[in-house]
Structure formats: C-alpha cells, structure tokens
Amino acid sequence: MSRGRDEIILNVFAYIMIGVIAAGCVIPFLMVLMGSLQSEDSVLRNGFSLIPEQLDFTAYRYVFDSPAAILRAYGVSIFITGAGTLISLYFSSMAAYVLARKDVKYRNALAFYLFFTTLFNGGLVPYYLMIKNYLKIDNSFTILLLSGMFNVIYILIIRTYIAGSVPDSISESAKIDGANDFKIFMSIVLPLLKPVLAAIGLFIALGYWNDWYTSLLFVTNDKIIPLQYLLYKILTFARFSQQILSQNAAVAVIDLPGETLKLALTIVATGPIIFLYPFVQKHFVAGLTIGAVKG
Amino acid sequence: MKSAKRSAFLYELLKNKVLYMMFLPVGLYFLVMAYLPMPGIVIAFKEFTYNGGIFGSKWNGWTNFRYFYESGKLWQVTQNTVLYNIVFLALSTAASVFAAVLLAEMTGKYFKKIAQTFMFLPYFISWVTVAAIAFNIFNYDYGVLNTILKKLDLVPVDIYGNPNAWMYLLPLFYVWKGIGFTTVLYLSAIMGIDHESYESAQIDGANIFQRIWRITLPMLWPTIVILLLLGLSRIMRGEFDMFYQLIGDNGLLLEKTDIIDTLVFRSLVQMNDFGMASAAGVYQSVLSFIIIVSVNWLVKRKNSDNALF
Incomplete structure (x- = not known):
C-alpha cells in the first residue's frame, strides 16, 4: 500500500x-x-x-595496576547474582506449583499469606533491628542473598503461567503411576517452565546485580561488598578510591587522579552490563508479556 | 463438630504433605522476613534503648509521633513524597505512551530496534551509576555543564546547592531511567489492537492522526488506567534508591527532596533517632495500607477485572 x-x-x-x-x-x-x-x-x-x-x-592504568579490590567485588557480585537467582527460581517455582495445584485445599489462603506482605509491612526499623540485633546476620553473605530473594509478584506470575500451560491431567496421570508430588514437579513440571523462568530469572538477576541497598544497611566489612556498593563508596567518599588502589605500595596516594578515576571505575563497573543487556533485552520483553496475562 | 473440622484440616495436610512441604521454604522466608518484623511496629510507641530492644523498652505513648509532627517533618516529607510520585507517574505515563505510539507507526525496522535498545539502557544500570552520570554533568567545579557555560562566558551554576533545580531534574531522571521499560508495556498493548479496525478506518478516509486519536489512544486507555492505579497505590512509597543516590545527605537540598523513605533511613542509620524513624515508618506503612485497600475497593466497584486483589 x-x-x-x-x-x-x-x-x-x-x-x-x-x-x-x-x-x-x-x-x-x-x-x-x-x-x-x-x-x-x-x-x-x-x-x-x-x-x-x-x-x-x-586513570585506567591505576585501576588495572591494582585490581584486587575491584576483582573481589566483581567476584562477590557474580556469586550473589548467580547463587541468589538459582535458589530464588527453584523455590519460587516450587511454591508457585503448589499454589497452582487445584487439589491443594488451602492454596488461596497460602496465596493470600504471600500477597498480604505486599500490602502491609512493619517498615524499616523493626526489619533492621531484627536482622542486626536478633538474627545477627549482618555482615554476611547470608543477608546479601536473603534480602530480596523472593518476590511475591514473581511467584504469582509463575503460578499463572503454570495454570495456563501445564494441564492438570499431567500431574494427575503421573500421580496414578505412583510418582510423588515432588518428583512430578522436578521431572515433569520444572522443565516445562523454561520460558517463564528465563524471563523472571533475568529480573531477579538484575535485582541482585544492582543491589547496593542491602550493603548500605548491613555490610561494613569491605571484603564482602558487591560491585555496586564499592562504586557507591568510591563516588561518595573522596578517599576511598585512593585507599583501595594504594595497596600497591608503588603508588603514592597523592599522585592518584581523583576525578577521572571515579569515572574510570564507573566504566569498569558498568561496562559488562552495557555489553550484555542488548542480548537479554528480548527475554525481558517476553517476561513483561507473560506477566501481563492476568490469572 | 470442632474436632471434625480439625480432623479435616489434618487430613488435608497429610494427604498433600509433600506439596505443603514444597511450599515451606518460601512460606518460612516470608514468615521471617515479613511477618516477624510486623509486631515490631510497637517500637513506635516506645522509647527505644539498646538494652531493652523492641520488647523491653519503655512505653511512651504518642510521644514519637508528636515529635515527628512538631518537628515539621511530617508535613514536609508527606508533601514531597506524594507530589514527586504524582509528577513521576504523570510524566512517565505521558512520555511512554507518546514514545510507544510513535514507535508503533514507524516503518524503519532497524532504526526502531536500535532506538528501543538504546532506550532500554538506563533501565539496566544501577542508580549508583546514574549518580556518577549526574556528578559528571552537574558537579560545580568540573562538571560538563559548567565547562560548557564557562566556554560560552556564562556564569557557572551550582546545581548541587540549588534545591529548586532538583524539582525538575529528579522527574527527568525518573522518566529517563524507566522509559524503555514502560514504553514496552504500552507498545505491546498497541500491538494487541485488532488490525482490521485500522484498515476499515483508513478505507473510510481517516488519516493517521485521526486513527491514533480515535483508535490507538482509546484502546490504550484500560492499560493506562491499570498502570496509573498501580502507581497510585504506591503513592506513599518513595523512590529511595533514586533520592538517596542523587541527593544523598546533601543538607542544602533536603527541604525540597526529603521523602519519607530517606527520612526514615537517615534517622535510623545515621542519627540513631529511633523515635523519628519508627514513627515515620509506621505512619507510612499504615497510610500505604489504607490507600492500597481503598484504591482496590474503588476499582473493584467499577470493574472487578482490574482489581489488584
């Protein structure tokens, strides 16, 4: 035309x-x-x-001359993102499967138990005191992993996906054959969830990768801080970049290029995401469309 | 009767014990991370001491709330939180509907793809990186903006000392960060519109502007309303990440940029002012809850399909 x-x-x-x-x-x-x-x-x-x-x-020469702190932070971020995303996906889809099974009598009550946490929460103060003073899990990988591990909305999206694309008859016939529910989930249901898990997994991974808030609240040990929080400290505290780079005795603190170093470190910390995101972007879009289907 | 009920309950648990066990990890997580802190809101009615903790500290009634109110903070942070959120919501909706409508009508496939990829870039980076970008542009001594102004023999501007500037910059950064994401939401809604209605309108002589005005926008309306309501239900919850990264603890800017979330954080972590932090936190939680429930009630009355729960 x-x-x-x-x-x-x-x-x-x-x-x-x-x-x-x-x-x-x-x-x-x-x-x-x-x-x-x-x-x-x-x-x-x-x-x-x-x-x-x-x-x-x-500026880059200084960064690559003494990369220890940056490499360590990269390591922490990669570990937390990888482990956190896998754990989260595994248990989220397991819970979602339970919520999607029509023969679970209390599934609506369980769904509401999860959903209520998005409506009301105790606020920052009790949460902060609980983590720090009662559970005493601050300054640990545990809190870096646990904080934000499960998202109710993601679980409900996976449930909707299961309800729409995994027929009940699959579970029923496997049950008649004598398989137990966990086995059914692992060998039959989980493999069918690949598309939704890929999309949700990316959202979870991005959340972990870009998280600096948990460290700001709970981590004072510089050995276990993730990349984004390292970058935050570099940008905020004038002497921090010099501190982490001057472990190399040959570099006098005074010689370090402060202003350009900040930007060079920003590029080093953000670069990989910029190269990676065009490849995962279409899965994000797929995730949005899956999420948009209301169940 | 009662025991029959209980045995039915136990029977269900036993029958599906494997399934209930499978729910347990997530169930326990929310029990500890979300439900366990809830009783802790009583701290807002106590004078917190480290030795006493949440439950051993002395009650002091409404003192913390009175302090929150009399400090003038209550009105200030409420106003900032609500007004910023309204502006964010309005601007990002307008910008992404605008971009989505244009993208949908564009004919060049590759340009469209590349443009969308570019627009998605800010979504993937952390607010820390955005803070670095803002620093690079607006920093008084060395920022790009002032370099240009000096080259043009104009007076350099002190953005980090001017609260009014951030009333425009914060919404700009907000829209910038999210435009790729929200545009995709609206674009996929446009792609779902039946093609025949466009074709028959075209045969009837409607030009493209009329087709956008009469078909695309009305068809987008339900999506717009749903997303606006979702945003509205979160109106008391501020964008902590953005405000804390871009403004930080810059006292010069706080009057115009302090929101409930930053106030709670600052009082708690930096000033150890538990009274202020817990009073503001409870105020936010309770008000948020009331707003979400009322928004949902209103939506349900009009059209139960769009209700949140």
Whole structure:
C-alpha cells in the first residue's frame, strides 16, 4: 500500500522524536566514558568536556595496576547474582506449583499469606533491628542473598503461567503411576517452565546485580561488598578510591587522579552490563508479556 | 463438630504433605522476613534503648509521633513524597505512551530496534551509576555543564546547592531511567489492537492522526488506567534508591527532596533517632495500607477485572 502524506509527516516527526529520546538515553554514558579518558590535569584546569583534547589512559592504568579490590567485588557480585537467582527460581517455582495445584485445599489462603506482605509491612526499623540485633546476620553473605530473594509478584506470575500451560491431567496421570508430588514437579513440571523462568530469572538477576541497598544497611566489612556498593563508596567518599588502589605500595596516594578515576571505575563497573543487556533485552520483553496475562 | 473440622484440616495436610512441604521454604522466608518484623511496629510507641530492644523498652505513648509532627517533618516529607510520585507517574505515563505510539507507526525496522535498545539502557544500570552520570554533568567545579557555560562566558551554576533545580531534574531522571521499560508495556498493548479496525478506518478516509486519536489512544486507555492505579497505590512509597543516590545527605537540598523513605533511613542509620524513624515508618506503612485497600475497593466497584486483589 502506498503511503499517504499524513503517514510520511508522522514518520518524519517520529524519527526525530524517537531519535532524540534514544540519543538522550545513551549520550550520558558516552559523556562518562569521555570524561574517564581525559587527563586529570585538563579536568582540574578546565573541567570535564564533551570531547577530550587528547585521550589519556592514566586513570585506567591505576585501576588495572591494582585490581584486587575491584576483582573481589566483581567476584562477590557474580556469586550473589548467580547463587541468589538459582535458589530464588527453584523455590519460587516450587511454591508457585503448589499454589497452582487445584487439589491443594488451602492454596488461596497460602496465596493470600504471600500477597498480604505486599500490602502491609512493619517498615524499616523493626526489619533492621531484627536482622542486626536478633538474627545477627549482618555482615554476611547470608543477608546479601536473603534480602530480596523472593518476590511475591514473581511467584504469582509463575503460578499463572503454570495454570495456563501445564494441564492438570499431567500431574494427575503421573500421580496414578505412583510418582510423588515432588518428583512430578522436578521431572515433569520444572522443565516445562523454561520460558517463564528465563524471563523472571533475568529480573531477579538484575535485582541482585544492582543491589547496593542491602550493603548500605548491613555490610561494613569491605571484603564482602558487591560491585555496586564499592562504586557507591568510591563516588561518595573522596578517599576511598585512593585507599583501595594504594595497596600497591608503588603508588603514592597523592599522585592518584581523583576525578577521572571515579569515572574510570564507573566504566569498569558498568561496562559488562552495557555489553550484555542488548542480548537479554528480548527475554525481558517476553517476561513483561507473560506477566501481563492476568490469572 | 470442632474436632471434625480439625480432623479435616489434618487430613488435608497429610494427604498433600509433600506439596505443603514444597511450599515451606518460601512460606518460612516470608514468615521471617515479613511477618516477624510486623509486631515490631510497637517500637513506635516506645522509647527505644539498646538494652531493652523492641520488647523491653519503655512505653511512651504518642510521644514519637508528636515529635515527628512538631518537628515539621511530617508535613514536609508527606508533601514531597506524594507530589514527586504524582509528577513521576504523570510524566512517565505521558512520555511512554507518546514514545510507544510513535514507535508503533514507524516503518524503519532497524532504526526502531536500535532506538528501543538504546532506550532500554538506563533501565539496566544501577542508580549508583546514574549518580556518577549526574556528578559528571552537574558537579560545580568540573562538571560538563559548567565547562560548557564557562566556554560560552556564562556564569557557572551550582546545581548541587540549588534545591529548586532538583524539582525538575529528579522527574527527568525518573522518566529517563524507566522509559524503555514502560514504553514496552504500552507498545505491546498497541500491538494487541485488532488490525482490521485500522484498515476499515483508513478505507473510510481517516488519516493517521485521526486513527491514533480515535483508535490507538482509546484502546490504550484500560492499560493506562491499570498502570496509573498501580502507581497510585504506591503513592506513599518513595523512590529511595533514586533520592538517596542523587541527593544523598546533601543538607542544602533536603527541604525540597526529603521523602519519607530517606527520612526514615537517615534517622535510623545515621542519627540513631529511633523515635523519628519508627514513627515515620509506621505512619507510612499504615497510610500505604489504607490507600492500597481503598484504591482496590474503588476499582473493584467499577470493574472487578482490574482489581489488584
């Protein structure tokens, strides 16, 4: 079909507007990258500019000369994200399966037991005191993993998915054959959940990867802080970046390029996500569509 | 009668014991992480001491709430929390509906794909990185903005010392961070609209602007309403991550940027002011609960399909 004048006008307008929005979403990152490639001298003299007069890799050299703290934080983040996501998916789908089984008499009560926590909570103070003073699990991997491990909405989305795409007759016939419910879940139901688990898993993983709040509340031990919290400390406390990099005795603290170093560390900490996200983005979209189906 | 009921209960537990066991890990998690702290709200009516803890400390009635009210904080943080959330909700809805409608009508497949990928970028990064970006642009001494202003012989601006600037910047950052995500929500709703209605409208001579106005937007309306209501039910809950990363503990900005969540955090963790923190926290929890339940009640009366629960 030939396009009318109205459609051409709208398309021109759309290209301009969407182009501006898309550029606006990316340019701030390029600005940080450009800033990190400026020499400290020129920053102190003229400030950060959009395009550096000449590229200078000094800040990155310092980062890669003594990478111990950053590598450790990467390790913590990768471990927490990986382990947390797997544990969360496994038990979330197990609970969701129970909620989806029609022969469980109290399944609605159980669903409400979960859902109520999204309506009302005790607030930060009791939670903080419980973790710190009663359970005493602050400063541990336990709290980094537990905080935000399960999300009620995700469990309910998986339940809806099971109800819509795993017929009851599968469970029933397996039961007649003598399999117990756990076995049915593990060998028959779980493999069928791959699409929804891939999508939900990405949301959970992103939550773990970008979490700095848990550390802010509960972690003072610099040995177990994840990447995002390390970055927060670097940006917030002027001396912190120098502290973690000057473990290398050859570097005098005073020589460290403070301003460009902050941006270089931001790039080092954020870079991998920027390279990875275009590949997982379509699963996110799939997750949104699965979640949109109301059950 | 009673024992018959109890035995039916036990019978059900026994019959499905494996299934109930399978629910147990998640059930226990929420018992400990969500239900166990709930009785702790009594701390708002006590004078907290470390030795006494939550249950051993002395009762002091409404003193903490009176203190929260008389400090002037109650009105200030309530106003900031609610107003920011309304602005965030309105702007992000308008921006993402706008972007989704345009994306749906665009013909270039690759441009569309790349643009959407770009728009999704801010969604994937943490607020810490956003703070680094803001620092790079607005920092008084070395920020990009002031570098440009100085080059143009204009007076540099002190954004981190000007609370009014953040009334515009915070909504901007909020929309920027979420636009990729919310646009996809609306775009998939547009893709679900029946194609025939567009074709017959076109045959009847409706131009593309009329088709958007008369078909796309009305068809999007239910989705918009649902998402607005979801947002409205969270109106007392502030975006702690954003406010804390972008503003932090900058005292110059607090008057215009302090929300309930940042007040609770600061009082608790930095000032050890348990009275203020717990009073503000309980105030937020209770009000949130009332709002969610009433929003849901209103929705249910109009159209029970859209109800949250």
